[in-house]
Amino acid sequence: MGRIGIYGGTFNPPHRGHILAVQEFARQLNLDRVLMIPASVPPHKALPAGSPDAETRLRLCRLAAEGLPFVEVSDLELSRSGKSYTAVTVQELHRLYPEDELVLLMGTDMFLTFDQWREPKTIASLASLAMAHREKPDKKEREAIADQKKKLRRKYGARVTVLENDILELSSSTVRQLLAFGAGKTLLPPAVRDEIFRLGLYRTGERFRNLPFDALKAASLSLHKPKRVPHAIGCCETAQALAERWGESVEDAARAGILHDVTKVLDGPEQLILCEEYGILLDDFYRRNDRLLHAVTGAAVAARLFGESEKIADAIRWHTTGKPDMTPFEKIIYLADMIEPNRAFPGVEELRKLAMKDLDRAMLVTLERSVEYVEEGGNLLHPDSVHALEWQREHMEQPCSAETINEVNE
Numbered sequence: 001m002g003r004i005g006i007y008g009g010t011f012n013p014p015h016r017g018h019i020l021a022v023q024e025f026a027r028q029l030n031l032d033r034v035l036m037i038p039a040s041v042p043p044h045k046a047l048p049a050g051s052p053d054a055e056t057r058l059r060l061c062r063l064a065a066e067g068l069p070f071v072e073v074s075d076l077e078l079s080r081s082g083k084s085y086t087a088v089t090v091q092e093l094h095r096l097y098p099e100d101e102l103v104l105l106m107g108t109d110m111f112l113t114f115d116q117w118r119e120p121k122t123i124a125s126l127a128s129l130a131m132a133h134r135e136k137p138d139k140k141e142r143e144a145i146a147d148q149k150k151k152l153r154r155k156y157g158a159r160v161t162v163l164e165n166d167i168l169e170l171s172s173s174t175v176r177q178l179l180a181f182g183a184g185k186t187l188l189p190p191a192v193r194d195e196i197f198r199l200g201l202y203r204t205g206e207r208f209r210n211l212p213f214d215a216l217k218a219a220s221l222s223l224h225k226p227k228r229v230p231h232a233i234g235c236c237e238t239a240q241a242l243a244e245r246w247g248e249s250v251e252d253a254a255r256a257g258i259l260h261d262v263t264k265v266l267d268g269p270e271q272l273i274l275c276e277e278y279g280i281l282l283d284d285f286y287r288r289n290d291r292l293l294h295a296v297t298g299a300a301v302a303a304r305l306f307g308e309s310e311k312i313a314d315a316i317r318w319h320t321t322g323k324p325d326m327t328p329f330e331k332i333i334y335l336a337d338m339i340e341p342n343r344a345f346p347g348v349e350e351l352r353k354l355a356m357k358d359l360d361r362a363m364l365v366t367l368e369r370s371v372e373y374v375e376e377g378g379n380l381l382h383p384d385s386v387h388a389l390e391w392q393r394e395h396m397e398q399p400c401s402a403e404t405i406n407e408v409n410e
């Protein structure tokens with residue numbers, strides 16, 4: 001009699017987090033083997049658009065399992081028609097391996113929602129349950145897990161093991177996002193990574209370089225969170241208007257505007273992974289304040305993924321903090337980001353008029369306002385913003401302050 005772990009999931013794509021989890025399960029539970037079972041149509045979630053078909057995910061799983069002799073990839077759920085219910089799988093495995101002990105392996109989320117699965121009692125009668133943490137649990141989560149363990153034992157007679165495991169906080173959606181930016185390679189087993197790039201899966205085969213504006217706009221917006229799309233379009237259109245007014249390239253302004261927040265979809269840890277894979281060195285400030293990192297990564301993505309000019313990449317680079325001695329084009333992108341039509345803060349209307357009348361004064365007022373805003377919010381101010389403001393103050397013909405705004409209205 002052996003102990004068999006059942007490790008199901010969408011594996012879209014299988015990544016290093018899955019491999020680490022499977023190794024931890026096998027080691028801590030003394031499993032003789034683990035069946036890795038990609039789901040066909042998962043009952044809990046629909047696969048995101050553009051996901052590879054089931055056969056391809058199965059192949060990626062086989063590549064991920066190379067070098068793990070105790071892992072066997074099974075097409076049990078893929079070869080069955082209809083949805084992948086765990087209860088059906090466990091019953092089938094029990095029939096196939098009547099002598100063996102089955103252990104159903106899962107992460108925290110699945111464990112805490114076990115009651116909502118189909119036929120939890122059947123599952124618990126045929127397999128014991130083992131849970132590994134997906135992220136470092138806080139006190140509240142530990143309590144919820146302990147409660148759930150008791151409840152499942154009482155309700156279904158479930159035998160539950162909770163692992164204290166090594167954690168690699170990583171989700172498939174993070175991997176997919178990073179792949180779209182040409183990064184994420186370090187998060188995948190090498191054979192999986194090579195196959196993804198060979199087939200151009202998860203947007204890795206998409207051509208982003210030197211696109212005409214309409215295609216660039218579509219590509220950039222498709223990488224945004226939907227709620228941030230109006231801001232990107234607003235910034236793009238405002239940048240065009242300012243470029244027209246101040247004799248800069250309207251086309252370049254549009255390109256910089258539509259791309260300026262392109263990596264904002266990535267959270268802090270993902271931003272850091274992108275920096276690492278792009279070879280971007282960061283100072284301590286950026287490491288601790290990932291809110292500003294999207295300007296750094298956005299510039300790198302604009303230049304390297306989209307093949308945009310240095311001028312456009314630089315304007316994106318400085319759109320959050322500003323810096324001393326900015327070019328008029330950089331000022332335009334900085335201001336467009338602040339005053340585009342979706343922005344609403346006291347004085348924004350006056351600032352819009354000022355930007356069309358006096359670019360440098362608008363810069364000064366905006367820098368003053370954002371320095372104030374950051375300080376009021378209790379956030380750390382980046383030294384670049386301080387230097388930008390000092391420089392702008394020194395280089396104005398007439399010193400001015402927020403009152404300037406009122407003059408414009410008169």
Ligand SMILES: [Fe+2]
Pocket residue numbers: 260261294295319320337
């Ligand atoms: Fe931004």
Ligand SMILES: [Fe+2]
Pocket residue numbers: 231235260261337
């Ligand atoms: Fe922005």
